[in-house]
Amino acid sequence: MTDKMPKKNLFSSQINLSKFKPADEDEKRQKEVMSESTTFFKDGMKKLMRNPLAVGSIIVLLVLIVTIIVAPMIVPYGYEEINNVDGRRDRTAANLGPFQYSQTELEWMEETGESRFPHIFGTDSLGRDYFIRVIYGTRVSLAVGFFASILVMMIGVLYGSIAGYAGGKVDMIMMRICDIIYSLPDLLMVILLSVVLDETLGNAIEGTIFASLGSNMLALFIVFALLYWVGMARLVRGQILTIKENEYVLAARTIGTKPTRILRKHILPNCLSVIIISVALQVPSAIFTESYLSFLGLGVSAPMPSLGSLANSARGALTSYPHQLVFPAVMICLIVLAFNLLGDGLRDAFDPKLRR
Secondary structure, three states, rough: OOOOOOOOOOOOOOOOHHHOOOOOHHHHHHHHHOOOOOOOHHHHHHHHHHOOOHHHHHHHHHHHHHHHHHHHHHHOOOOOOOOOEEEEEOOOOOOOOOOOHHHHHHHEEEHHOOOOOOOOOOOOOEEEHHHHHHHHHHHHHHHHHHHHHHHHHHHHHHHHHHHHHHHHHHHHHHHHHHHHHHHHHHHHHHHHHHHHHHHHHHHHHHOOHHHHOOEEEHHHHHHHHHHHOOHHHHHHHHHHHOOOOOOHHHHHHOOOOOOOHHHHHHHHHHHHHHHHHHHHHHHHHHHHHHHHHHOOOOOOOOOOOHHHHHHHHHHHHOOOOOOOHHHHHHHHHHHHHHHHHHHHHHHHHHEEHOOO
């Protein structure tokens, strides 16, 4: 007598195993891919790499950074070096066009049979190689952008964290200070502070390591530290006001965790997306601010070039030598556009609210 499987009741919760079959190899591999462990940063970077505009911006910025590092090692001219031939100043080398040689250089090459490194972007009104000046100007502008953004991030994150976590009257007073700073006319305050700080710092930094930077450059960093952290502080404070009410923060408070540790371990890591995006968008803002301050003569001190000061110098000869304005202007637009597109890509990749 053979045993028969009892008939399954229609409303029974018993699972009918005959309807299932073992997973094949393809399904197992798919399961491994689907269950691949990841982190917030890895997931964001994967999304970023799928954005063609952001990837293109990264490539452009990497090419620029490699160029400004390598070019001074290859080009035999200095940013303040007036063109000379056999140790004598070349008075025919002023305002040359791209890849042009002066009359003195042509005669020297014809006599000696040797060649000279070309002036890729031509020369300026004093006979200095314009390519190397644009390269050093790009160095200065990028350095100002990066350091100013780091400075803004440090001040803004610290201020916003204190205001958001403390709350109450502390938050109210700190935010009213932000409102006062935010209401000040940006351009006017930058110009006034640059002039005042330039006069104040001029004598104070003589004989120190800051003398090589110049008083204008230090004044520029102080201006950023005083004025441009407000937006970052507001963003961080808004994030913290939301995050600090979550259960894991309340649990950390309950067991007696110190506020500094709660901020460092539980709250700020969850604000990382906002901080990354804000810093990426702050870099082009800082570069643009430095450029127009240098254009007005309040930025980087001569003879050190910046893209803004190069554009200002070329303004007087715009009709005769337009290429002297085109090269620094294109470089400014390229850097600012690349950072803006990268910032948009970072926002799409790291902002949880935009994730699908």
